[in-house]
Amino acid sequence: MESISEQIYNSHQRCLNNKMNPYDFPDLKDRLLDIELEQKKKILDETISVARTFMTRLIAELNGTAVLIAITDDEGYLIELYGDEMMKSQIESLGLSPGIKLKEEEAGTNSIEMALKMGQSVQLIGSDHFFHCLHESACFSVPFFSLGKISGTISVMMAAQQASSFHSGLLQSAVDSIEREVRVKQQNQKLLVLNQVLMENSRNGVILANENGKIVEINPFAEKVLSCEKEEICNRHITELEVIGGYMENVLRGYKKYEDIEVSLSNKTYLFDSFPIYNESNQLNGVFGQFRDITERLVLERQLMLSEKLSAIGKISAGIAHEIRNPLTSIIGLLQVLKENRRTDNDKQNEYFRIIFSELERIKNLVEQFVMMAKPDSxxxxxxxxxxxxxxxxxxxxxxxxxxxxxxxxxxxxxxxxxxxxxxxxxxxxxxxxxxxxxxxxxxxxxxxxxxxxxxxxxxxxxxxxxxxxxxxxxxxxxxxxxxxxxxxxxxxxxxxxxxxxxxxxxxxxxxxxxxxxxxxxxxxxxxxxxxxxxxxxxxxxxx
The missing domain is CATH 3.30.565.10 (Histidine kinase-like ATPase, C-terminal domain)
Incomplete structure (x- = not known):
C-alpha cells in the first residue's frame, strides 16, 4: 500500500498529466442543486449538529488560531463550511462553497478526497497541495463512520506556519467523540421510539413526575382510566391525582416504594406500583407510577372460589339426598293412607291434600335441584x-x-x-x-x-x-x-x-x-x- 507521501506525489503527477496549471485555480463545475444540498444535509443532520458542538469547542482550544471547519458527505460534496470569516471568504472566492464536490480532476490534490479513498486521516501542509494558492495553508481531514461505513469527512484548515501533527491528533480525537455521541443519540432515538410505542400501546397506565412532583408524562391508557387529557394534566402536581397521587408523593419524599397496591379507579380494580427514579449521580430525579387492570382476574378468582364451594356442596348434597328422600317417601305414603281413610270428604280438604302432596313432591325436586346446582354440568x-x-x-x-x-x-x-x-x-x-x-x-x-x-x-x-x-x-x-x-x-x-x-x-x-x-x-x-x-x-x- 502506498504511503501518504507517495499518494501525494502520484496525485500531483495525475494533475500535470491532465494539463492542470498549478498557478491557475480552475472553476469547479460539479455542484449540487440547492434542493439536493438540503437533502444531503438532512441525511447528515445528526452528525452536523453534534459536530458543531465539538468543533466549536476545538476552535476554543486552539486559543485564537484562525481555522475553518468543513464537513463533506461520503462522495466528497461540501455540506457545511464555518469558522474564521476571513478564511471562509478567501476559500469561497475560489469557488469552494457548500454544494461543490472536492475531486482531484477539478480541485487538484486535496485531503478530503484522499481521506475518503484511504479511509484514514490525511494532512496536506503547504506544497502538498497541487495549486500554489493553497501553499500557505494546511488541511487536516478525518473520515467519520456510521454502521461500519464511511459517511463523510470533517476537515480543519489553518495557516501552514501554525500547523503541526498535534492538530491532526486533536481533530482525530474530536471526530472519535463525535462518532460516539452520534451513536448514543441514535440509540437514544431508537429507545425513544420504542418507549413511545410501549407507552402508546401499553395496557398499563403509566405516569411520570419530576423531582418537584410535577407530572411530565402520562400514556393514553392512564388518560382513559383517569378521565383526563395529557395537555391538561401535565405540569400539575401528582397530589391532584385521586387515589394514586398520595402514593407517588410518599415515594418522592423518600418514605417508601410501593408494589402491588390494590386500588379502585373508575369502578374497576387495579394493582398499583410506584418507585423513585435516580440519575447517573444517584440523585432523585423523579417518580414512576403504573397501574394494571386486574378486574377480570378477580372475577375469575371469585368464580373459581364459587366453583370450589359448589363442588363441596355437591359432595355434601349427594350424601344427604338419600337421607331426605327416604323419609319423604314414607311421609307421602302415610299421607296417602290418611287421605283414603279420612271420615269426612269435602272440597276444602281435598284442596289441602292436593297442595300438601304437591309441596312434598316439590321438596323432593328441591333436593335434586340443590345437587344439580352444585353440579352444573348435568x-x-x-x-x-x-x-x-x-x-x-x-x-x-x-x-x-x-x-x-x-x-x-x-x-x-x-x-x-x-x-x-x-x-x-x-x-x-x-x-x-x-x-x-x-x-x-x-x-x-x-x-x-x-x-x-x-x-x-x-x-x-x-x-x-x-x-x-x-x-x-x-x-x-x-x-x-x-x-x-x-x-x-x-x-x-x-x-x-x-x-x-x-x-x-x-x-x-x-x-x-x-x-x-x-x-x-x-x-x-x-x-x-x-x-x-x-x-x-x-x-x-x-x-x-
Whole structure:
C-alpha cells in the first residue's frame, strides 16, 4: 500500500498529466442543486449538529488560531463550511462553497478526497497541495463512520506556519467523540421510539413526575382510566391525582416504594406500583407510577372460589339426598293412607291434600335441584305445557296464611292465561322464590302486585312481581343473583341464583329494579309455547 507521501506525489503527477496549471485555480463545475444540498444535509443532520458542538469547542482550544471547519458527505460534496470569516471568504472566492464536490480532476490534490479513498486521516501542509494558492495553508481531514461505513469527512484548515501533527491528533480525537455521541443519540432515538410505542400501546397506565412532583408524562391508557387529557394534566402536581397521587408523593419524599397496591379507579380494580427514579449521580430525579387492570382476574378468582364451594356442596348434597328422600317417601305414603281413610270428604280438604302432596313432591325436586346446582354440568329441563295462571293460584293459596299474618294485600291479575312450554316444578320454584323475597322485604302492612301479560315488544310472556317493601341498595342489587350472597340471617343465598339459572334454561330473561325504601319489581320474560306433542327432555350444559 502506498504511503501518504507517495499518494501525494502520484496525485500531483495525475494533475500535470491532465494539463492542470498549478498557478491557475480552475472553476469547479460539479455542484449540487440547492434542493439536493438540503437533502444531503438532512441525511447528515445528526452528525452536523453534534459536530458543531465539538468543533466549536476545538476552535476554543486552539486559543485564537484562525481555522475553518468543513464537513463533506461520503462522495466528497461540501455540506457545511464555518469558522474564521476571513478564511471562509478567501476559500469561497475560489469557488469552494457548500454544494461543490472536492475531486482531484477539478480541485487538484486535496485531503478530503484522499481521506475518503484511504479511509484514514490525511494532512496536506503547504506544497502538498497541487495549486500554489493553497501553499500557505494546511488541511487536516478525518473520515467519520456510521454502521461500519464511511459517511463523510470533517476537515480543519489553518495557516501552514501554525500547523503541526498535534492538530491532526486533536481533530482525530474530536471526530472519535463525535462518532460516539452520534451513536448514543441514535440509540437514544431508537429507545425513544420504542418507549413511545410501549407507552402508546401499553395496557398499563403509566405516569411520570419530576423531582418537584410535577407530572411530565402520562400514556393514553392512564388518560382513559383517569378521565383526563395529557395537555391538561401535565405540569400539575401528582397530589391532584385521586387515589394514586398520595402514593407517588410518599415515594418522592423518600418514605417508601410501593408494589402491588390494590386500588379502585373508575369502578374497576387495579394493582398499583410506584418507585423513585435516580440519575447517573444517584440523585432523585423523579417518580414512576403504573397501574394494571386486574378486574377480570378477580372475577375469575371469585368464580373459581364459587366453583370450589359448589363442588363441596355437591359432595355434601349427594350424601344427604338419600337421607331426605327416604323419609319423604314414607311421609307421602302415610299421607296417602290418611287421605283414603279420612271420615269426612269435602272440597276444602281435598284442596289441602292436593297442595300438601304437591309441596312434598316439590321438596323432593328441591333436593335434586340443590345437587344439580352444585353440579352444573348435568342440568336437565323436562318441558311440558304449563299454565302460569294455575301455578300462581297454587302459590297464592300456599302462601295465603303468611300474607294474612303480615297484613299484606296481594293484587293478582292474569291478562294472559294461555299455557307455556316449561318445567312446571322449576318455574313454580322461581315464582315461589321471588314472592318469598317480596314477602321478606315487607315488615308489616304492605302490597304485592302480580301481573301476567303478553309482551308488547316481542313474542313472549311478561310476568311482573312488585312490592312496596324495603327495597335494595345498588351493591345488593348487583349481587342479587350471586350464589351464596344473602342479606337474610337464615338464608343460603341460593334461591334467586337458582331462579336466574332456571329462567335462562327456559331461554328467558329476568330483570330487577329496586330503590331503597321504595320497593322492588321483578320482571320475567318467557317465550310463548310452541305446539308440542308429549313431553321432551333437553340436556343443557352450562358453559363455564
Amino acid at each position: 342440568k336437565e329441563v323436562s318441558k311440558a305445557r304449563v299454565s302460569l295462571h294455575e301455578l300462581f293460584k297454587d302459590i297464592l293459596t300456599l302462601m295465603d296464611n303468611d300474607f294474612k299474618n303480615k297484613n299484606i294485600k296481594v293484587h293478582y291479575q292474569a291478562f294472559y292465561k294461555e299455557k307455556i312450554s316449561g318445567d312446571k316444578d322449576k318455574i313454580k320454584q322461581v315464582f315461589l322464590n321471588i314472592l318469598q323475597n317480596s314477602f321478606d322485604a315487607i315488615d308489616y302492612d304492605g302490597n304485592i302486585s302480580i301481573e301476567i301479560n303478553q309482551s308488547k315488544t316481542d313474542n313472549g310472556i311478561e310476568i311482573t312481581v312488585s312490592d312496596d317493601g324495603t327495597g335494595m341498595d345498588k351493591d345488593t342489587l348487583n349481587k342479587l343473583f350471586t350464589p351464596f350472597h344473602t342479606t337474610k340471617k337464615d338464608g343460603l343465598g341460593l334461591g334467586l341464583s337458582m331462579s336466574y339459572d332456571i329462567i335462562e334454561l327456559h331461554n328467558g330473561r329476568i330483570k330487577v329494579e329496586s330503590e331503597n325504601g321504595v320497593g322492588t319489581t321483578f320482571t320475567i320474560w318467557l317465550p310463548q309455547a310452541k305446539p308440542q306433542f308429549g313431553n321432551m327432555t333437553f340436556n343443557i350444559k352450562r358453559t363455564k
